[in-house]
Amino acid sequence: MNLDDKDYAVWLEGDKRGFEELVIRHKDHMIYFIQRYVPGFADAEDLAQDVFVEVLLHPERYQLGRGFKTYLYTIAHNKAVDWVRRHSREVLTEEYPEEADSFTLEQHVLDQEQRTELARVIKQLKPEEQRLLLLADVEELSYKEIAEVMGLSLPQTKVRLHRLRHKMRDILQREGFNR
Amino acid sequence: MKSNEEFIAGIYRKAEIIKQAEKDGNVIAADFGKKEKKTADWRKGIYRSTPILVAAAALLLVIGRGDLLKNPNAVIDESGVMMAAEEMTMERSATEMAPDIAMDTSGDASVMRSRTMTYQMTGQVISAETSQEQAEIRYQISDVTEELKKYVVGSETLVLEETENGAVLSITLSTTDFERIPEDALAPGMIHGLTLSDGENGWYLSGLEFVLGEIASMMLLGK
Numbered sequence: 307m308n309l310d311d312k313d314y315a316v317w318l319e320g321d322k323r324g325f326e327e328l329v330i331r332h333k334d335h336m337i338y339f340i341q342r343y344v345p346g347f348a349d350a351e352d353l354a355q356d357v358f359v360e361v362l363l364h365p366e367r368y369q370l371g372r373g374f375k376t377y378l379y380t381i382a383h384n385k386a387v388d389w390v391r392r393h394s395r396e397v398l399t400e401e402y403p404e405e406a407d408s409f410t411l412e413q414h415v416l417d418q419e420q421r422t423e424l425a426r427v428i429k430q431l432k433p434e435e436q437r438l439l440l441l442a443d444v445e446e447l448s449y450k451e452i453a454e455v456m457g458l459s460l461p462q463t464k465v466r467l468h469r470l471r472h473k474m475r476d477i478l479q480r481e482g483f484n485r
Numbered sequence: 486m487k488s489n490e491e492f493i494a495g496i497y498r499k500a501e502i503i504k505q506a507e508k509d510g511n512v513i514a515a516d517f518g519k520k521e522k523k524t525a526d527w528r529k530g531i532y533r534s535t536p537i538l539v540a541a542a543a544l545l546l547v548i549g550r551g552d553l554l555k556n557p558n559a560v561i562d563e564s565g566v567m568m569a570a571e572e573m574t575m576e577r578s579a580t581e582m583a584p585d586i587a588m589d590t591s592g593d594a595s596v597m598r599s600r601t602m603t604y605q606m607t608g609q610v611i612s613a614e615t616s617q618e619q620a621e622i623r624y625q626i627s628d629v630t631e632e633l634k635k636y637v638v639g640s641e642t643l644v645l646e647e648t649e650n651g652a653v654l655s656i657t658l659s660t661t662d663f664e665r666i667p668e669d670a671l672a673p674g675m676i677h678g679l680t681l682s683d684g685e686n687g688w689y690l691s692g693l694e695f696v697l698g699e700i701a702s703m704m705l706l707g708k
Contacts, residue, residue, distance in 0.1 A: 351492075
């Protein structure tokens, strides 16, 4: 049983520390991921909170062994999509400056190597590509898990990630990195 | 940026608000504090799509296709699988428009510009199945042009199968895509149009309101 499932089991047995451990472990990554849909940091943080509210209110929906991270990111994807739909006009018209909180979060989420390469590349990708990249390279989900989170078929996921790798390679070469 | 303690306290607080609201017989919309009356007896998954389905149904009435809402052949079974056998005509001049705006049905919220092509097709809906995540609509189409084959074959959301009785066009869409259809995509001019677009990341389909209208009609009849 992995750490997430252990904490989940602790929570199911009535110890809320299990739930809180899960929140602490995943919250920063969750906010960072949601920022690929929702431009404002405060909104992304708020939505990440809603993701955990969903978990808290429906403990029976997750089955141990099915991949807690996949479950969590699927909720996040759905909530972020709903948010974008409801706020599409505002998102198109408002400007969101780079926020200090976003920078701090990036330091938490990405390791040293990722900060030099991935952070440089990620801003040059489309939002959907950013999400795929985070799920694949930072969260290290499998193709199957990514497909589940993003609501894509497995072939679609593979094709998009393949194209994304090519695009990243081109960007890195252009930036003077050799891989 | 909230501390861990503040973040967790916020989760518990929000959960309490929702629990209380459910106790009172209301559901809380994702924007906290905004309450919506819970509609009884809506099937799971349909509730979230209600506004767009109602809009689509209304649109069918506006454009004079209210007959679709009375389709006696549309049924919905207990498992939520919908079936329909309704003669359909998709009319749109077979013109090429470039550039045009196409909607990305792949899950990306952005609206992209790309070369689009429209096709005139006549067909019959032979089945439509939905789950909470996906809807698959299958059309029996009679006038498959070579050009259409070229654009449909190879797509993952649009699949053209040659069968003994003609060709079947399957359209698979995710529920989240349905919900992202912008209001202006429901313009009457597009109602019968099926637009296939060659986008950078694959194939895109617009004119989805046609599909939505069909689903709305089936759902309304399926009650």
